[in-house]
Amino acid sequence: QPDNIVYVMDASIGQACEAQAKAFKDKVDVASVIVTKLDGHAKGGGALSAVAATKSPIIFIGTGEHIDDFEPFKTQPFISKLLGMGDIEGLIDKVNELKLDDNEALIEKLKHGQFTLRDMYEQFQNIMKMGPFSQILGMIPGFGTDFMTKGNEQESMARLKKLMTIMDSMNDQ
Template sequence: MSSSRFFGGEGEPRVMPRKLPWVILLVGVQGSGKTTTAGKLARYYSSRGLRVGLVSADTYRPGALEQLKTLAQQAGVMFYGEQSGQAEEIAKRGVSELLSKGAQLVIVDTAGRHGYGDEVGLLEEMRRVAEAVRPDEVMLVIDAAIGQRAYDIARRFHEATPVGSIVVTKLDGTARGGGVLSAVAATGARVKFVGTGEKIEELEPFNPQGFVARVMGLGDIRALLERVREAEAEERAIKVVEEDIAKGRVTMRTIYAQLKSIRRLGPLSKLLEMLPTASLPVKVGDEQVKLGEEKIRKWLHIIESMTYEELDDPEIIDRSRMRRIALGSGTTVADVKELLTYYRSVKAMLKRFRRDRSLLRRLGLTEE
């Protein structure tokens, strides 16, 4: 049997949930990168259209709650956490609240300790959390540099809370991850993701052939190609916005593409920054220009709950449609109204741009 088949097959594992909603319980020892992985997973699934929530059930490590809260903001997802209390009760309340707010996928971050001294207490806590939450998937986070200790650690976690999948972290350094073989052997679980850096977007679906090549020191060209494809997809989204601006046309699809790219300072943000305030036909304040992560998250969910007809012509959205959209997106009618107000201000602004062809030329959005 080839090494790649040992990991569950030649191809990449299925990473999208089999059903919705879906609850993931993250487990692992302290220092494995579990909390960072929770944020990366949230960003990964959110960028693929799922409404995601993060729950901090780690009351053991100082700063764990704030770290996960910050990651949730960076990923643009919902968050729940409590400073103190029983981990299993916090986890249960968090999952329940986020699901009630419309989350389709909830990730629960748990405490991790240094393996042996606190092991009995840690594993017992894992059992209690798993019983309280009843997750659809228990995901074990393993440091690529852990070596042969991986077998013992993975086996003990698997006995406490049966592991369904594995995430390998810190593959950006010199560690090749050979110890992961031991974790797979101990649990029978399949490796699902690998972390390749510290940034929140540096998480990739596991590729058995590429990983085996890495263990053997051959590198992974497929991962590089995937990065290129993601960059190209983002560029295409930006191009859609630029084309709409040049034509003086804006729909909710335009707004959606702009919100998706706003973390890279999307085209509309660049446009607003380059204009003197007096030239705007509608007053666009700092709050509208520099949309907070929470607002971006809400607005994306609202747009995702619209019909094709509403996306192409937001003016048809009346009070009844607002209520339906708010219910489907886990937001309020006031949130929907706020998004529509923003849409209309952008639309009015673009009409002003169309009348001023010299301005468009200076911005490079039309030919001389």
């Protein structure tokens, strides 16, 4: 006998979320909800309807295809993004994960006007670690996740990877 039945909901189905969640709730005793596919154009407004229909809290959200993209649900950032106000707290967390403050050597080089291709390469790596561009732009107030189309994002990432490959083939001179 399960003690926690989790309803996993696809955010991209939009307004159909409520009816689907209600039908699921009528069959089993839902204790919590996980909302997936919040990395696309879906904002997750249907998730609120699903929560109301199941009378269960959202515990996790999925914002991508990897395990790192599965994160605990936080009310404030979710509502803020839903209203198009971004997620400054999430953006700060992403930047802090990069530990840029630990790079004293780079800061000193920049103070003296020195910035090499190797330094640029490291910064490109940091950008890649932050996640998809559209996800990062979605955290900035005024920019939505649909500010950058999927095609443009893939093209930008491909260009960045190509540039990094070229830099990998260079020697230190």
